[in-house]
Amino acid sequence: MTTATLSLPAPAKLNLFLHITGRRADGYHLLQTLFQFLDHGDTLHFTPRADGQLHLQPELPGVATEDNLIIRAARLLQQASGTMQGADIQLDKRLPMGGGIGGGSSDAATTLVGLNHLWQTSLSLDQLAELGLTLGADVPVFVRGRAAWAEGVGEQLTPVELDEPWYLVVVPPCQVSTAEIFSDERLTRDTPAITLAAFREHGGRNDCLPVVTARYTEIRNTLILLNKFCEAKMTGTGSCLFGAFPNEREADKVRARLPATLQAFVAKGCNVSPLHALLDKAT
Ligand SMILES: C[C@](O)(CO)[C@H](O)COP(=O)(O)OP(=O)(O)OC[C@H]1O[C@@H](n2ccc(N)nc2=O)[C@H](O)[C@@H]1O
Numbered sequence: 001m002t003t004a005t006l007s008l009p010a011p012a013k014l015n016l017f018l019h020i021t022g023r024r025a026d027g028y029h030l031l032q033t034l035f036q037f038l039d040h041g042d043t044l045h046f047t048p049r050a051d052g053q054l055h056l057q058p059e060l061p062g063v064a065t066e067d068n069l070i071i072r073a074a075r076l077l078q079q080a081s082g083t084m085q086g087a088d089i090q091l092d093k094r095l096p097m098g099g100g101i102g103g104g105s106s107d108a109a110t111t112l113v114g115l116n117h118l119w120q121t122s123l124s125l126d127q128l129a130e131l132g133l134t135l136g137a138d139v140p141v142f143v144r145g146r147a148a149w150a151e152g153v154g155e156q157l158t159p160v161e162l163d164e165p166w167y168l169v170v171v172p173p174c175q176v177s178t179a180e181i182f183s184d185e186r187l188t189r190d191t192p193a194i195t196l197a198a199f200r201e202h203g204g205r206n207d208c209l210p211v212v213t214a215r216y217t218e219i220r221n222t223l224i225l226l227n228k229f230c231e232a233k234m235t236g237t238g239s240c241l242f243g244a245f246p247n248e249r250e251a252d253k254v255r256a257r258l259p260a261t262l263q264a265f266v267a268k269g270c271n272v273s274p275l276h277a278l279l280d281k282a283t
């Protein structure tokens with residue numbers, strides 16, 4: 001008997017802006033942000049096992065397998081559903097780690113959604129998003145798979161329809177720890193709340209940018225460089241920077257002018273996550 005393998009994308013996200021409006025008693029920050037997906041990311045291959053074991057390959061440098069968000073997500077789903085099934089999981093990693101484009105969170109969400117499908121554990125998206133939130137603030141938006149206006153710590157999500165431009169994403173040669181930026185004393189935490197309509201009219205900024213560029217010369221320099229070609233923005237707590245373009249050709253043209261040593265990719269903005277686009281088509 002052959003065992004079917006399910007291959008699913010774990011796309012990147014961008015924070016089109018990021019305002020920090022306050023801080024909760026537990027130290028977590030209250031934010032406002034807009035999430036959009038990219039048609040670029042990791043791929044996960046899931047093969048079911050009847051013996052309940054979970055195996056992941058390959059290992060990620062610096063991440064113990066038990067700490068990998070893929071294994072943590074799979075264990076969480078086993079516990080929540082009571083299933084006796086397991087899986088062999090293969091990860092094709094393309095997204096940079098510590099890049100602010102949500103690679104680990106997206107891997108976790110694809111694991112929750114994918115294994116729920118494969119194991120037929122029938123948890124609802126609400127239940128999966130709630131489980132995902134215990135793994136990270138960015139996991140719920142990937143579980144739900146719709147571009148969204150987000151508040152709270154990023155878990156209060158309102159789906160939105162946005163333009164879907166092409167993005168040039170540049171990866172400065174450094175990794176940023178989200179916790180380190182959120183604990184920096186210089187971070188401003190008092191931006192007044194805005195509405196989506198106000199964002200559409202006036203735009204927004206990334207409140208983490210001053211702290212990130214003060215701490216990382218590489219990001220400051222890459223920002224100066226990218227700003228020569230387009231309005232450069234930073235996603236999440238960095239490190240990745242991006243610019244929007246009306247079509248792929250324009251984005252490719254700017255990419256071609258960047259130093260060959262600088263890692264960069266061009267991808268389309270998507271209001272429906274490629275994970276959900278694929279699953280919606282299959283069902
Ligand atoms: C910056 C964003 O990427 C924007 O989408 C997210 O808010 C971060 O989400 P994430 O990477 O899933 O972050 P988590 O793994 O939940 O948290 C990492 C660390 O960042 C800090 N953190 C995170 C999110 C938040 N709203 N406030 C925080 O203060 C906490 O110290 C936490 O220990």
Ligand SMILES: Nc1ncnc2c1ncn2[C@@H]1O[C@H](COP(=O)(O)OP(=O)(O)OP(=O)(O)O)[C@@H](O)[C@H]1O
Binds near residue numbers: 138
């Ligand atoms: N499957 C995974 N992929 C990437 N990182 C993982 C994974 N599992 C655990 N991690 C850990 O999570 C950290 C953050 O990784 P991630 O790629 O999500 O960063 P990020 O893009 O900055 O995330 P975010 O935008 O959610 O802040 C990594 O440095 C790594 O230690």
